[in-house]
Amino acid sequence: MTAEPTRGPRRLTRAPRAAQGVGVSVARPDGTLKVTGEFAYASDMWHEDMLWGHTLRSPHAHARVLSIDIAAALAVPGVYAVLTHDDLPTSQTRYGLECLDTPVLADGVVRHHGEPVALVAADHPETARRAAARIAVDYEPLPVVHDEATALADDAPVLHPHRDDHHAPHVRHPNIVHRQPVRRGDPDAAAARADVIVTGTYTVGMQDQAFLGPESGLAVPAEDGGVDLYVATQWLHSDLRQIAPVLGLPEDKVRMTLSGVGGAFGGREDLSMQIHGCLLALRTGKPVKMVYDRFQSFFGHVHRHPATLWYEHGATREGLLTHMRCRIVLDGGAYASSSPAVVGNAASLSAGPYVVDHVDIEALALYTNNPPCGAMRGFGAVQACFAYESQMDKLAAELGLDPVEFRRRNAMSQGSRLPTGQVVDAPAPVAELLRRVKALPLPPERQWETAGAAPDVRALPGGLSNTTHGEGVVRGVGYAVGIKNVGFSEGFDDYSTARVRLEVAGGEPVATVHTAAAEVGQGGVTVQAQIVRTELGVQQVTIQPADTRVGSAGSTSASRQTYMTGGAVRHTCEAIRERVLALGRARFGGTHPAWEHAELLLEDGKVVTEAGEVLAALADVLDGQAIDIEQEFRHRPTQPFDRMTGQGFGHVQYSFAAHRAVVEVDTELGLVKVVELACAQDVGKAVNPQAVAGQIQGGTVQGLGLAVMEEILVGPDAKVRNPSFTDYLIPTILDTPTLPVDILELADHHAPYGLRGAGEAPTLSSTPAVVSAIRAATGRALTRVPVRPEHITDTP
Amino acid sequence: MDFLRPASWQEALAAKAEYPTAVPIAGGTDLMVEINFDHRRPDALLDLNRITELREWETGRQTVRLGASVPYSRIMEHLRAELPGLAQAAHTVASPQIRNRGGVGGNLGTASPAGDAHPALLASGARIEAVSVRGTRMIDVDDFYLGVKRNALAPDELIRAVHLPKATGPQAFAKVGTRNAMVIAVCAFGLALHPDRRTVRTGIGSAAPTPVRARVAEDFLTAALADGGHWDSGRPPAPSVAAEFARLVAGAANPIDDVRGTAAYRRHALGVLARRTLGWTWQAYREQDRSPACA
Numbered sequence A: 001m002t003a004e005p006t007r008g009p010r011r012l013t014r015a016p017r018a019a020q021g022v023g024v025s026v027a028r029p030d031g032t033l034k035v036t037g038e039f040a041y042a043s044d045m046w047h048e049d050m051l052w053g054h055t056l057r058s059p060h061a062h063a064r065v066l067s068i069d070i071a072a073a074l075a076v077p078g079v080y081a082v083l084t085h086d087d088l089p090t091s092q093t094r095y096g097l098e099c100l101d102t103p104v105l106a107d108g109v110v111r112h113h114g115e116p117v118a119l120v121a122a123d124h125p126e127t128a129r130r131a132a133a134r135i136a137v138d139y140e141p142l143p144v145v146h147d148e149a150t151a152l153a154d155d156a157p158v159l160h161p162h163r164d165d166h167h168a169p170h171v172r173h174p175n176i177v178h179r180q181p182v183r184r185g186d187p188d189a190a191a192a193r194a195d196v197i198v199t200g201t202y203t204v205g206m207q208d209q210a211f212l213g214p215e216s217g218l219a220v221p222a223e224d225g226g227v228d229l230y231v232a233t234q235w236l237h238s239d240l241r242q243i244a245p246v247l248g249l250p251e252d253k254v255r256m257t258l259s260g261v262g263g264a265f266g267g268r269e270d271l272s273m274q275i276h277g278c279l280l281a282l283r284t285g286k287p288v289k290m291v292y293d294r295f296q297s298f299f300g301h302v303h304r305h306p307a308t309l310w311y312e313h314g315a316t317r318e319g320l321l322t323h324m325r326c327r328i329v330l331d332g333g334a335y336a337s338s339s340p341a342v343v344g345n346a347a348s349l350s351a352g353p354y355v356v357d358h359v360d361i362e363a364l365a366l367y368t369n370n371p372p373c374g375a376m377r378g379f380g381a382v383q384a385c386f387a388y389e390s391q392m393d394k395l396a397a398e399l400g401l402d403p404v405e406f407r408r409r410n411a412m413s414q415g416s417r418l419p420t421g422q423v424v425d426a427p428a429p430v431a432e433l434l435r436r437v438k439a440l441p442l443p444p445e446r447q448w449e450t451a452g453a454a455p456d457v458r459a460l461p462g463g464l465s466n467t468t469h470g471e472g473v474v475r476g477v478g479y480a481v482g483i484k485n486v487g488f489s490e491g492f493d494d495y496s497t498a499r500v501r502l503e504v505a506g507g508e509p510v511a512t513v514h515t516a517a518a519e520v521g522q523g524g525v526t527v528q529a530q531i532v533r534t535e536l537g538v539q540q541v542t543i544q545p546a547d548t549r550v551g552s553a554g555s556t557s558a559s560r561q562t563y564m565t566g567g568a569v570r571h572t573c574e575a576i577r578e579r580v581l582a583l584g585r586a587r588f589g590g591t592h593p594a595w596e597h598a599e600l601l602l603e604d605g606k607v608v609t610e611a612g613e614v615l616a617a618l619a620d621v622l623d624g625q626a627i628d629i630e631q632e633f634r635h636r637p638t639q640p641f642d643r644m645t646g647q648g649f650g651h652v653q654y655s656f657a658a659h660r661a662v663v664e665v666d667t668e669l670g671l672v673k674v675v676e677l678a679c680a681q682d683v684g685k686a687v688n689p690q691a692v693a694g695q696i697q698g699g700t701v702q703g704l705g706l707a708v709m710e711e712i713l714v715g716p717d718a719k720v721r722n723p724s725f726t727d728y729l730i731p732t733i734l735d736t737p738t739l740p741v742d743i744l745e746l747a748d749h750h751a752p753y754g755l756r757g758a759g760e761a762p763t764l765s766s767t768p769a770v771v772s773a774i775r776a777a778t779g780r781a782l783t784r785v786p787v788r789p790e791h792i793t794d795t796p
Numbered sequence B: 001m002d003f004l005r006p007a008s009w010q011e012a013l014a015a016k017a018e019y020p021t022a023v024p025i026a027g028g029t030d031l032m033v034e035i036n037f038d039h040r041r042p043d044a045l046l047d048l049n050r051i052t053e054l055r056e057w058e059t060g061r062q063t064v065r066l067g068a069s070v071p072y073s074r075i076m077e078h079l080r081a082e083l084p085g086l087a088q089a090a091h092t093v094a095s096p097q098i099r100n101r102g103g104v105g106g107n108l109g110t111a112s113p114a115g116d117a118h119p120a121l122l123a124s125g126a127r128i129e130a131v132s133v134r135g136t137r138m139i140d141v142d143d144f145y146l147g148v149k150r151n152a153l154a155p156d157e158l159i160r161a162v163h164l165p166k167a168t169g170p171q172a173f174a175k176v177g178t179r180n181a182m183v184i185a186v187c188a189f190g191l192a193l194h195p196d197r198r199t200v201r202t203g204i205g206s207a208a209p210t211p212v213r214a215r216v217a218e219d220f221l222t223a224a225l226a227d228g229g230h231w232d233s234g235r236p237p238a239p240s241v242a243a244e245f246a247r248l249v250a251g252a253a254n255p256i257d258d259v260r261g262t263a264a265y266r267r268h269a270l271g272v273l274a275r276r277t278l279g280w281t282w283q284a285y286r287e288q289d290r291s292p293a294c295a
Ligand SMILES: Cc1cc2nc3c(=O)[nH]c(=O)nc-3n(C[C@H](O)[C@H](O)[C@H](O)COP(=O)(O)OP(=O)(O)OC[C@H]3O[C@@H](n4cnc5c(N)ncnc54)[C@H](O)[C@@H]3O)c2cc1C
Pocket: B023, B024, B025, B026, B027, B028, B029, B030, B031, B032, B033, B048, B068, B069, B092, B093, B094, B095, B098, B101, B102, B103, B104, B105, B106, B107, B108, B109, B110, B114, B115, B116, B117, B157, B158, B159, B160, B182, B183, B184, B185
């Protein structure tokens, strides 16, 4: 499909003025509802006469399914349907984001712990659960592959023997999902010029998105044989593209509406209950609700790829990088999900925001029997950032340079070239971001000391658990900076659609916006309304529910939705403004010369000149007519990376953030208190400064979680050992430090309002900054995240 | 699932005698999690929430009789002076929401090695008041924990209260977790000085199949304090004594490797906690007026 070129934003000499418009911290409409518990999440949906769906999942990581006996489950009173692979309605029984490799229900083999095997619909969730427990599945366990050695052994079980995806012909072992080299310059010759060379192997554990609202949806069968699906997701149209074929329905018979989303972070890019709920609804002829509990949720979505990263860097005595070599192995788990794109990101961003002309890079993702991994905030760039920033510290130490100064000497800037050959053609204030976090005053020492006798343990490592009153506590400070791409890359036709209607109601001009953009908590609906106020000069803006009656908005991921759907709304508003002005000229053209010549704006419900002179009221121009336009918006096209060299204009835009972490470590117990985690980030334009600060703080804390506690533990049997919030720990407010935020706004002229996607970059550098600070406090190498007390205390 | 809601303690005892498999529910902060996880699906629940006396306590001359369902938050607020070790332990439990519902009776009912009340109960020398229609018996805390999540209650018994000696000296509780709040113990340690008897008692959590005391360590320290005349002089025990105490505490544990931590780390951390809690309690002992009238 050829990308329809997008008309560049018509540049006005002066930005329109609008109350509650672009650049203002407009309060979000869902904020109060959420903190008071009144917001309706997907799990709150209810339909008269509805049934409850339940998923039976595999207890094995790899097994043949010899037989499934559903008789006992069907016999349970209140059960309406029990479905297995044999009940699927068409010959297409697999789905997937990039490769159609994921069975809707296990097809003779289960490839990971928790894989869906059968479905039950019953009149009560408990009945469904009990019935599912009565399904007798006869498994024959198979050997598991759980790491690179077992996956790529010559005699390794091949997880997907009949691959036909477009990466399959290019990989040297069928258990490699995708491999992307990036080669540039002459690393061997450059290495010979290096005065110091440092190498390291780094490990990143499996992080979970840990969104608070578990997977939920309601499927309602329709009289036309189709289905209406209300669901919490990140990308309605991508879901639709995957759901309809396996239901055997045309896409227009599957109507999707977004329901309240309780966080996503990438974990809702893949399907969870969507197809299952629809299958049960179509089979029983009744509405079916499915809500995962937390245990199911841990198996119901993909996680962040665990990774092993080997790096070599060289530098001259002057502190300039000579070359970099790295090998990044990502564990994709049993199904591909978005592994190929994660590989592309990891490979292309593996050098970080530094100028290195000579590189030899390899990134790959494996198929294993571990839980499937896919999208999570940071998407391949997080793992790389932990490794290259650890290397930067190591190099600086080796050279006797201050770590910030060393980074400054190698920092990229506008005009620098990435290992992919792509020139960064927008501001890249890497050194400036580091300078800013470094310039902040340090938080006071020994904040646990109080006027009274007893220390405030909340300010100490261990917190309320009362493990130290200052004994063994050492402070450390660390820095890190990262680079993240924004939007979909590698030649993907990435677009968003917005429909905007302008009309007069009760004498006032009002606008209605309809997009399919998933509001997952990021504040997209707030931003859309701000853009309409700015562009059309109306105060009253209604945002319609997101659904598939309007064109695709693309994914709420890749830091792209303000850029893309914000861009689409703006783009559509520009078309509306032109229609308004055409109407105005037709109606009032003779009344004032400015109608023909001047640049005209819509402000405050009126058509005004640049100088602010009012030409007409919008209501009079429209005169009862409504203007209703739906348009697509595309960012500039990108290119795939060359399969051998990784060269190509692969990314749309880059986003940069830097952190300074101040930690206090109980060096005897290995417990950590992050005291402060300061972030400076360039967002191009803060469309909603408060929302931007929220993204930066949230991303920062998620990175802190990866640094010190968040990990899904998977045994050598490939089974998940901690699928609950009892033992998958996420930071509490006592683990959350002071989070100073410094927002830069250096416009990227390729993007609407000059904005830069902001949601992911702060997740990258947060983790290595915290670990760097722990290293500074303890002197330990700490090559693995999350850092555990065992690592700090050097106990086995 | 049947739901029994006795209006009085007598009714509760009668119900438990009639339906010994009925599972009592107090705050529900353990039980509902187990039900939610499908770890157990009892035929019947016996709701204790209408029995108000379970949420009350009486402070006697030498002991506190703590109703089984007194929530942790009340212990923290009202019994810090009398039961400092338990109050500190209570403060480390979960979050404010859970502390408003959960109590020591439920902790004992579950008898998880990771329950935070246990080290404090062991260190203070508590006794559990177990009651049935057959009568009342007092179970020494040392005899209460039988195995992983198994306790000494008979099928028809309920916990009415826990009797704890009022502290006669400083007590401390510390627990290691990989999060700074709301975390299940990787390991925990309670220490109580008993200047009235010139002894010390300990409790170890999450580092053996049941909560345990470090008896050899207690005996060692008790002897060392006596031999060195520390109770009278107030002088802190020598670092070598503290180190040996720490070593013996670590040795008393019988930990395992699990998702929360390794056995080796648990032992290591217990040693650190033992040394630190000894330092804190002794410091407090020196600072408080040591005349017997004040005990
Ligand atoms: C989010 C969360 C965090 C937690 N964190 C901690 C923690 O940090 N530390 C910790 O120790 N615990 C923790 N817990 C567990 C729990 O809160 C405690 O064990 C609490 O003490 C249980 O008390 P309860 O009244 O809620 O017990 P319930 O759940 O009502 O009962 C627990 C068990 O005790 C039995 N029981 C209750 N009362 C009696 C009685 N009077 N006689 C006989 N049997 C009885 C019940 O039958 C049941 O088997 C946590 C729980 C949650 C949900």
